[in-house]
Amino acid sequence: MNKTFLAWIVVGGAAAALVGCATKPTEAETQAKAAQVLKASFKARGQAGMDRLDQDDTQKLCTEYATAAPPKDVAEKIEKINIATIAWPADGKYVGDWRNGERIAQEGRGKQWSDDPAGPVGGNCYACHQLAPQEVSYGTIGPPLYQFGKVRGYNDEIRKYAYGKIYNAEAYNACSNMPRFGHSKILTEAQIKDLVALLMDPDSPVNK
């Protein structure tokens, strides 16, 4: 950077300061003000404390790039910090009981201030995904997962992927809409295994 350019920046900065409130605030300034106003507009209730409004780096970046996909380097950064958070099962097994998984996929409660902190807590998967064909009341925010295992193959690579994706979706698809069920301590390891079973057990209705 040469000296003339630097001088122009100083002059420009001083001019902007002089004009003050007449200039439109920058995106970053508006973003900071919005976060501040949000904090002043909510109160803690039940299990939903004010810390719910403290954004981690992933939430901050995905807010900043909310209206267009994040650039490649930002997406890679988000995926990198999230893949590091995944606690893989100590026993090396990814698959639990698909019957429990179906119940967890149906259950919409958990983490709301209106919910009993003692549970139950579910994944509410049907809110966004098609899974077992018997359930016709499914949402479309996420892709359909009917025949998930049947189509992809019943192997450990896919089982591990399914586990990791449920544990922390941001590790695979930066700024995905999907909650980070393991990372954010919404579901337990056993519950995630049961959901993997719902997707990957050949006997699961999802694969019929």
Next chain:
Amino acid sequence: MRMSRRAYARLAVVASGIALAAAAWAQNSTIDEIAKYRAALQGGNPAELWEARGEGLWNEPRGPNKVSLQKCDLGLGPGVVKGAYTQLPRYFADADRVMDLETRIVWCMVKLQGFTEADAKKNPFGAGNDRKADMEALVAYVTSESRGVKMNVAQSHPKEQEAYRLGEKMFYFRGGSHDFACATCHGEDSKRIRLQDLPNLTKKEGAQKGYTTWPAYRVSQGELRSFEWRLYDCFRQQRFPELEFTSEAAIALTMFLAVNANGAAFDAPAIKR
């Protein structure tokens, strides 16, 4: 305000209609059936009961000062209710801030009727006959006086522009245990949660459809719900803490959505599942 015999008879007809429609719905839980169910409900909307009660409350001398709200200025001059909702939120010089309808009603209850602010805000959302909310009734009345009027929310005062910009940022703010933002569910076309269609509030068409159909009588709750309630309950499901009634965030988000809905005819209080 007492309900007339005719209103009771009307309520009975509506209630039996809802029971029949609900039975039909249980047998065929398909999207088509839900559309038919919604259409069947349009004939008699219990929101009228809230509108009538709200009109009574508006005109009744109340509060320590024993005056009505007839001189309340909703932005078009003291006492002008017709069309006022379609130009809210707006900047009010007397308060030197942007206000939505609920905030302005609180303001009038304090300034004209002499209520304390805490009393004016204490019961914003009702819970059946045990805990009726005067606020929701007043909102039902005022909004019903804008039915058919085109949304025309101003962006002329710098504080109106600021409210819009802040509301837009809040709409995309990801937080909470589930990383949800308003945009998570309301940022794309033709999405659903379960079978519930979600308007894309980032586009004019979706914002118009969504915004102009609140307040609404919610069949599943047996309650009339205001727009502030809509935001409050979205944030609950978003796993955020509790949104405070008439807070700056509530007003800013309302400004963002109301401006995006400009040009569409206001069509509420409506009726929803």
